[in-house]
Amino acid sequence: MQTKRMTFSSRWLPYALLAPQVIITLIFFVWPASQALWQSMLRQDPFGLRSTFIWFRNFERLFEDTHYLASMKTTLIFSVCTTLLAMSVALLFATMVNRMIRSRDTYTTFLVWPYAVAPAIAGVLWWFIFNPSVGILPYILEGVGYDWNHRLNSNDAMILVVVAAAWKQISYNFLFFLAGLQSIPQSLIEASAIDGASRTKRFWTIIFPLLSPTTFFLMVVNIVYAMFDTFGVIHATTEGGPAQATNILVYKVFRDGFVGNNLGSSAAQSVILMGIVIVLTVVQFRWIERRVNY
Amino acid sequence: MVENDRWGTLLAHIILILGVAIVIFPVYVALIASTHEGGTFFRGVMPLLPGGHGWENYSTVIFDGRASAGAPPIGLMLWNSFVMAMMIAVGKIAISLLSAFAIVYFRFPFRIFFFWIIFVTLMLPVEVRIVPTFQVVANLGMLNTYAGLSIPLIASATATFLFRQFFMTIPEEMLEAARVDGAGPMKFFKDILLPLSVTNIAAMFVIMFIYGWNQYLWPLLITTDDSYYTIVMGIQRMVTGGDSEPLWHLVMATVVMAALPPILVILFMQRLFVKGLTETEK
Numbered sequence: 174m175q176t177k178r179m180t181f182s183s184r185w186l187p188y189a190l191l192a193p194q195v196i197i198t199l200i201f202f203v204w205p206a207s208q209a210l211w212q213s214m215l216r217q218d219p220f221g222l223r224s225t226f227i228w229f230r231n232f233e234r235l236f237e238d239t240h241y242l243a244s245m246k247t248t249l250i251f252s253v254c255t256t257l258l259a260m261s262v263a264l265l266f267a268t269m270v271n272r273m274i275r276s277r278d279t280y281t282t283f284l285v286w287p288y289a290v291a292p293a294i295a296g297v298l299w300w301f302i303f304n305p306s307v308g309i310l311p312y313i314l315e316g317v318g319y320d321w322n323h324r325l326n327s328n329d330a331m332i333l334v335v336v337a338a339a340w341k342q343i344s345y346n347f348l349f350f351l352a353g354l355q356s357i358p359q360s361l362i363e364a365s366a367i368d369g370a371s372r373t374k375r376f377w378t379i380i381f382p383l384l385s386p387t388t389f390f391l392m393v394v395n396i397v398y399a400m401f402d403t404f405g406v407i408h409a410t411t412e413g414g415p416a417q418a419t420n421i422l423v424y425k426v427f428r429d430g431f432v433g434n435n436l437g438s439s440a441a442q443s444v445i446l447m448g449i450v451i452v453l454t455v456v457q458f459r460w461i462e463r464r465v466n467y
Numbered sequence: 468m469v470e471n472d473r474w475g476t477l478l479a480h481i482i483l484i485l486g487v488a489i490v491i492f493p494v495y496v497a498l499i500a501s502t503h504e505g506g507t508f509f510r511g512v513m514p515l516l517p518g519g520h521g522w523e524n525y526s527t528v529i530f531d532g533r534a535s536a537g538a539p540p541i542g543l544m545l546w547n548s549f550v551m552a553m554m555i556a557v558g559k560i561a562i563s564l565l566s567a568f569a570i571v572y573f574r575f576p577f578r579i580f581f582f583w584i585i586f587v588t589l590m591l592p593v594e595v596r597i598v599p600t601f602q603v604v605a606n607l608g609m610l611n612t613y614a615g616l617s618i619p620l621i622a623s624a625t626a627t628f629l630f631r632q633f634f635m636t637i638p639e640e641m642l643e644a645a646r647v648d649g650a651g652p653m654k655f656f657k658d659i660l661l662p663l664s665v666t667n668i669a670a671m672f673v674i675m676f677i678y679g680w681n682q683y684l685w686p687l688l689i690t691t692d693d694s695y696y697t698i699v700m701g702i703q704r705m706v707t708g709g710d711s712e713p714l715w716h717l718v719m720a721t722v723v724m725a726a727l728p729p730i731l732v733i734l735f736m737q738r739l740f741v742k743g744l745t746e747t748e749k
Contacts, residue, residue: 178639180574181652190569191581194562197622202588205599212599266486269479276480282737283487288744289729290494291681291699294722297706298493301500307513307715309496343490348741372475401592405683409703427684430598439598447591454589 206447212440224437231441240417241425241442248421251335252399259339259395260388263346268376270347271354281351288344292337293405299337300410303329323411327418330411334419337410338403346391353387354380393457400449422446494726501525501720524720541721544698547616548680549728551697554617555679556672563626563671564664568656570627571634572642589624593685601688611692620685626671629746633667634660670743673736677729698725 213231215224235241270280287295302308303323311321323329357380365375404423407413413420413428420428426446430439496513503518529542569575570582593600600619609615637660645655661668686697696704702721706713733740 177572177635177642179642179646181572181655183573183652184575186652187569187573187575187578190565190573194566194622194627195581195584197562197618198584198588201600201603201619202591202596202622203584205596205603206587206591208599208602209596262486266483269483269486272476272479273483280483280487282734284490285737285740286730286733287490288740289677289681289733290726291683291729293681293683293699293703294726295493297702297718297722298497300706301715301719302493302496309513309515340490340493345744348744352745372472397592405699408683408687409706427597431601431688436598443596443598447596450591 209440209443209447212436213444214437215440216437227437231437232445235438235441235445240420243417244420244422244425247331247417247419248400251331251338251403251419251421252396254331254335255338255342255399255403256392256395258335259342260346260391262339263343264350264384264388266343266347267350267354268380270351281348284347285344287341290341291405292341292403293409295341296334296337296406296409299333299340303333323415325415327415330415330419334403334406334411338399338406342395342398346395349387349391350384353384357383390457393453397450397453401446494723497719497722497726500715501723503716505714505716520716524716525724528717528720528724539693539696539701541698541701541724543694544696544701545724545728547613547695548697548699548725550613551616551682551686552676552679554613555620555682556675558617558621559623559626559675560668560671562621563623563630564661564668567627567630567634568660571631572652572655585622585624585627587624588622589628593620597684597688604689610689611695613695615689616682616686616695616697617679620679620682623675626675629667629671630664632746633664637663666739666742667746669736670739670746672743673732673740674743676732680729701725 214226214228216227216230217224266280266284270277270284273280290298303310303321305311305322305324314321321329323333361379361383362375365379370378400421401423403421404427407419407421407424408427411419413424422442423446426439426442429435429442433439496515499515499517500513501524502521503514504520504523528540529545530540566581566585570578604610604615604619607615609618641659641663642655645659650658681699682697683699683703686695687700687703690696690700698721702718702725705718705721
């Protein structure tokens with residue numbers, strides 16, 4: 174890692190400059206993370222008075238626990254659906270906006286602001302729209318003969334949280350897709366048009382492959398978003414229910430740690446999540462290296 | 468465009484207008500709901516046109532709150548959110564500028580080591596280490612304080628990386644000229660680096676303000692005293708507090724008030740926002 178060719182020299186100043194960030198990082202990141210590692214190998218008695226060291230029993234137990242495995246599956250379904258929905262809608266919008274010349278900025282303005290809405294608020298908004306007694310969509314769905322109830326039906330609940338989570342993420346994906354589309358050289362598109370490729374053909378054989386770095390990057394970001402940042406969506410709406418149908422991993426850590434008071438298990442779950450985050454981060458950085466050599 | 472395709476463009480406009488309508492729909496519904504009186508929602512499906520009780524509802528939530536459900540007036544919650552978002556945004560930018568300056572403009576033992584410690588934070592969102600972080604904050608006696616709300620979220624590698632990358636692009640001659648003129652490190656930082664980074668700082672500020680404002684899990688955990696509730700988490704208390712059906716008109720008025728500040732920030736600073744967003748993720 175480089176510095177400038179010419180640098181300042183001081184014995185203490187660089188340490189003083191780094192101190193605030195490093196101290197906060199050590200106290201609030203490194204120390205808690207190591208605590209989580211330690212606690213994940215302990216079992217506490219119900220009163221929190223004594224704890225015994227039990228090696229990897231907490232992890233073994235988690236992987237035998239059908240609730241945990243179900244939660245993993247739920248997380249997988251939830252993240253994949255959210256990512257697919259948010260990305261495909263955003264790509265559609267971005268390609269359409271990219272055709273426009275004068276109205277491009279107006280559409281962009283209308284499409285970016287949901288980024289500012291907190292996940293919890295997005296959840297409450299959609300929860301209201303889908304509310305079985307006062308919401309609009311259940312009323313419409315009733316008209317076509319579907320009885321919507323996300324309090325009882327687990328599929329309905331899943332659709333609700335996926336829609337709320339994806340809605341908020343569309344603007345983010347849209348901005349990156351639009352930037353990606355604008356960096357594709359116009360000459361390539363013109364050349365293929367002269368060769369007689371139709372608009373659809375141009376999209377799938379030229380534009381889409383050239384967008385793949387953006388698509389891949391967004392995929393990682395969206396999966397991280399769906400797995401970790403959507404806590405608010407779940408907590409403000411379904412609270413993991415009905416019957417654990419929307420109990421994603423992050424929500425389960427919180428529930429087991431603070432409501433169920435099962436610290437050992439919660440810590441073990443945290444450690445597993447950290448592992449997942451680290452893998453995803455490494456994947457993302459790998460991608461950045463690739464793009465630099467592109 | 469390559470060919471002039473009238474119908475295609477028209478179709479694209481139609482798709483986009485529909486898309487924008489769908490994207491706006493939830494907020495439109497919230498706005499409408501916040502202008503009706505409570506009874507409207509017991510009579511069945513929600514109306515789609517504004518009612519006449521807007522001022523009433525907004526002044527109720529802002530000044531009175533819902534004492535029965537333990538929800539304080541949202542004026543205070545808005546203030547708490549603002550303080551928290553400002554502390555996080557300013558704090559993050561300040562410590563990141565300093566540490567990026569140290570990493571780029573100095574050579575000292577353990578530089579790489581410190582860089583990695585900062586890098587690690589990039590990997591661990593609060594959500595995955597909530598329980599132990601909560602214990603640390605509780606042990607430090609920082610529950611129910613502004614410091615507890617903001618300091619644990621201040622350390623962030625993203626801002627440090629952004630500033631590091633930006634500092635690397637500043638021409639070497641700047642430093643050489645400053646050295647020739649006899650400027651010390653802090654003078655160089657204050658008079659040359661800071662003025663050059665203004666746009667980056669502003670872009671970062673927009674992103675971090677929104678990040679801070681939208682925090683949910685963290686304030687939910689460490690505030691038990693309702694005078695420290697932030698607006699985003701306060702809504703959850705309003706929705707689930709009490710056994711009865713939520714008072715939708717008041718909930719939606721609160722939702723609108725909670726979503727408005729960050730939306731305004733984005734709309735008024737769109738260019739900076741886009742810059743901040745696309746550059747932090749590099």
